[in-house]
Amino acid sequence: MQIDREAIADFALKTIVAIGLVSLALLVWKLRDAVLLVFAAVITAVILRAFARALQRVVPMGDGIALSLATVIIAVVVIGAVGLFGQEVSTQISALANMLPGAWDTLVDTVGAERLDQLVDRFMPEGATIASIAQSVISVVVSAASGLALAVLGGIYLALSPDTYRRGALRLLPASAQRRATRAIDQTGDSLRAWLIGQILLMLLVGVVTGVGLSVIGVPxxxxxxxxxGLLEFVPLIGPIAAAIPGVLIALTMGIETAALSAGFYLVVQQSEGNILEPLVMRKSVSIPPAITLFAIFLFGALFGPLGVLLGGPLTVAAFVMVRVLWLNDDLSGGRQAKASDPAADGAA
Incomplete structure (x- = not known):
């Protein structure tokens, strides 16, 4: 019997690749917290580089100066906003926290305890309670706050010299794969930058409109x-729904009519955001079907926990682009040539 050496070699290669992918998946699972932290640093670097490029379009300057100036401006804006509105926000959040238990009791009295329990059991995960969900939210906030400093610091280092880290990552790959990997990295960075800029604009718009609208309605x-x-707008699909819950509950303490007006207002804002604002703001970003976004967020939540949900949007964008470029070999750049497309040059760098 003649042995087909090429078939055996091909089977062996596929087996090694499969083992490598499984090993990589297990490694990512074991180091998921570190992976999320690195990804958050990448997002920070993308934002800083985008702002630095915007400054360079206005005033010609070197990359280092533009990045330093962008970092200082963002820090000044954040510190200034905290100084101007921090006390008012803190007061209102404290009042909001004090009103929520009473709002929940009002909802129980209005709907009925038995009917509300059935509704909660239907939509909540098995074994979950209001207290456990609140505890999960608090843990997300604490984890995000503790990792924010590291992500920002790591993002600054990445933004200072992104090509160094990019070339280093490419050198780990075989020369035959470097060209496509370069294209995938570049197009993922472009898509993330467009998505993040658009998302920040949507967060500002939704936050301002919601605050003004609820104030007009008379909601405390x-x-x-x-x-x-505005903050929960960062989490696609799920965030806006979660943001409406405390608003409607608080409005319920003012009466059924106020609660109905508030619920209708949230619905109008969400529909306007999804059907008008998002298509306009995100027209330069990658277009991902809503069903894929929803299931991807649930998947990242199952894999990485609450922080996976929090970063589900950019993770979905990155995964979507990577699959299309690496697996389907699509070109999302509109015909533009990827930077440093010569793998030999990358390998020599």
Whole structure:
């Protein structure tokens, strides 16, 4: 019997690749917290580089100066916003926290305890309670706050010299794979930058509109509720729904009519955001079907926990682009040539 050496070699190669992918998946699972931290640093670097490029379009300057100036401006804006509105936000959030238990009791009295328990059991994960969900939210906030400093510091280092880390990552790959990997990295960076800029604009718009609208309706702590709506807008699909819950509960303490107006207002804002604002703001970003986004967020939540949900949006964008470029060999750059497309040059760098 003649042995087909090429078939055996091909089978062996596929087996090695499969083992490598499984090993990589297990490594990512074991180091998931570190992986998320690195990804958060990449997001920070993308934002800083985008802002630095915008400054360079206005005033010609070197990359290092532009990046330093961008970092200082962002820090000054954040510190200034905290100084101007921090006390008011803190007061309204404290008032909001004090009102939520009473709002929940009002909802129980209005709907009925038995009917509400059935509704909660239907939509909540098995074994979950309101207290456990609140505890999960608090743990997300604490984890995000503790990792924010590391992500920002790591993002600054990445933004200072992105090509160094990019070339280093490419050199780990065989020469035959470097060209496509270069294209995947470049197009993922472009898509993430466009998505993040658009998402920041949507967060500002939704936060301001929600705060002003609830204030007009007469809902207490409207500024804090607008801030919550703006921040949760970062989580696609799930965030806006979660942001509406405390607003409607607080409005319920003012009466059924106020709660109905608030619920209708949240619905109008969400529909306007999804059907008008998002297509306009995100027209330069990668277009991902809503069903894929929803299931991807649940998947990242199952894999990485609450922080996976928090970073589900950019993770979905990165995974979507990587699959299309690496697996389907699509070109999302509109015909533009990827930077440093010569793998030999990357390998020699």
């Amino acid at each position: 702590s409207a500024f804090a509720l607008g801030l919550i709506a």
